[in-house]
Amino acid sequence: MQNQESPVVFDQERATSYDKRFAKVASLLDALHLLIRLVLSELPADARILCVGVGTGTELINLAQAFPQWQFTAVEPAAPMLDICRQRAEACGVASRCTFHQGYLDSLPALHPFNAATCLLVSHFFMQQDKRRNFFSQIAARLCPGGYLISSDVVSDMSSSAYRSLLEVWMRMLKYSEVPTEEAEKFRASYGRDAAVLPPLEVESIIASSGFDTPVLFFQTLLIHAWFAKRSTPA
Numbered sequence: 001m002q003n004q005e006s007p008v009v010f011d012q013e014r015a016t017s018y019d020k021r022f023a024k025v026a027s028l029l030d031a032l033h034l035l036i037r038l039v040l041s042e043l044p045a046d047a048r049i050l051c052v053g054v055g056t057g058t059e060l061i062n063l064a065q066a067f068p069q070w071q072f073t074a075v076e077p078a079a080p081m082l083d084i085c086r087q088r089a090e091a092c093g094v095a096s097r098c099t100f101h102q103g104y105l106d107s108l109p110a111l112h113p114f115n116a117a118t119c120l121l122v123s124h125f126f127m128q129q130d131k132r133r134n135f136f137s138q139i140a141a142r143l144c145p146g147g148y149l150i151s152s153d154v155v156s157d158m159s160s161s162a163y164r165s166l167l168e169v170w171m172r173m174l175k176y177s178e179v180p181t182e183e184a185e186k187f188r189a190s191y192g193r194d195a196a197v198l199p200p201l202e203v204e205s206i207i208a209s210s211g212f213d214t215p216v217l218f219f220q221t222l223l224i225h226a227w228f229a230k231r232s233t234p235a
Contacts, residue, residue: 021177021178021179022177024176024177024178025173025176025177028173028221028222028224029058029221029224031219031221032120032152032219032221032224032226033058033059033062035218035219035226036059036062036063036118036150036226037062037063037066037067039148039150039218039228040063040067040116040148040150043067043070043115043116043148044115045067045069045070046069046070046071047067047069047070047071047115047116048070048071048072048073048111048112048113048114048115049063049070049071049072049073049114049115049116049117049118050072050073050075050114050116050117050118050139050142050143051072051073051074051075051117051118052075052105052117052118052119052122052139053075053076053077053119053120053121053122054074054075054076054081054082054085054118055076055078055081055085055120056081056084056085056088057074057084057085057086057088057089059118059120060072060074060085060089060094060098060118061088061089061092061094063118064089064092064094064097064098065092065094069097070097071097071098071099072094072097072098072099073098073099073101073108073111073114074086074089074098074099074100074101075101075103075104075105075108076100076101076102077102077103077104079102082100082102085100086098086100105135105138105139105142106138108142111142113142113143113144113147114142114143114144114147115143115144115147115148116143116147116148116149116150117139117142117143117147117148117149117150118150118151119139119149119150119151119152120150120151120152120226121152121153121154121224122151122153123135123136123151123153123203124153124154124155124195124196124197124198125194125195125196126196127194127195127196128196129196129202129206132196132206133206133209133210134210135210136149136151136206136207136210136211136212137210137211139210140210140211140212140231140232141211143231144231145231145232145233145234146230146231146233147230147231148228148229148230148231149207149212149215149227149228149229149230149231150226150227150228151207151215151226151227151228151229152219152224152225152226152227153203153224153225154191154195154197154223154224155197155198155199155200155203155223155224155225156197156199156200156223157199157200158191158192158197163197163223166222166223167188167191167223169222170222170223171184171188173222174187197223200217200225203215203225203227204217204227207227207229208229211231211232212229212230212231212232213229213230213231213232214229215227215228215229216228216229
């Protein structure tokens with residue numbers, strides 16, 4: 001994973017308040033985490049999972065509690081976020097099954113192939129499609145043949161009336177979450193400028209051209225879309 005600046009700097013203060021800030025709308029993503037568990041439920045009992053851009057570790061904790069023998073590698077460039085992920089894993093009693101790596105994929109040591117990788121709300125920060133494709137290709141290279149990618153991002157056709165309508169509801173969601181108005185407006189301004197908000201078919205094409213079979217859209221809530229895709233098996 002090449003260094004990619006996020007429009008949001010996750011310093012200690014922001015990392016500490018991150019989960020609390022969006023606690024009021026956490027239920028919006030509860031269904032996503034349930035569906036991720038179902039998608040990956042047929043993996044081996046001792047599966048190895050790569051969590052890219054793990055943040056505070058919500059998907060890692062969710063999966064680790066559901067599958068008590070799985071092993072996890074958490075990759076996160078922001079030290080304060082990774083510290084919280086580690087603390088949460090320790091509090092939940094799953095840290096012994098986790099490896100924590102501060103940095104990007106390109107600095108992660110070579111490891112045994114993973115059975116699956118999660119990448120939630122990360123790839124849209126790659127503004128150039130070739131860099132986004134390279135990011136997914138790096139994930140594919142670390143997966144077993146047939147291994148799963150779970151990817152979610154902010155996705156929409158920004159030229160459409162549907163995007164404008166959904167964006168207004170999205171802004172109401174931020175207001176309901178008690179995000180300050182000035183910060184919420186910064187989020188709005190960042191879409192298309194600091195976050196590559198692309199139509200769903202374009203995102204699917206990028207994933208499919210990065211070493212994966214055709215992605216399957218399995219979740220949408222407002223602007224967030226999530227796909228699963230299997231690493232292509234050589235003919």
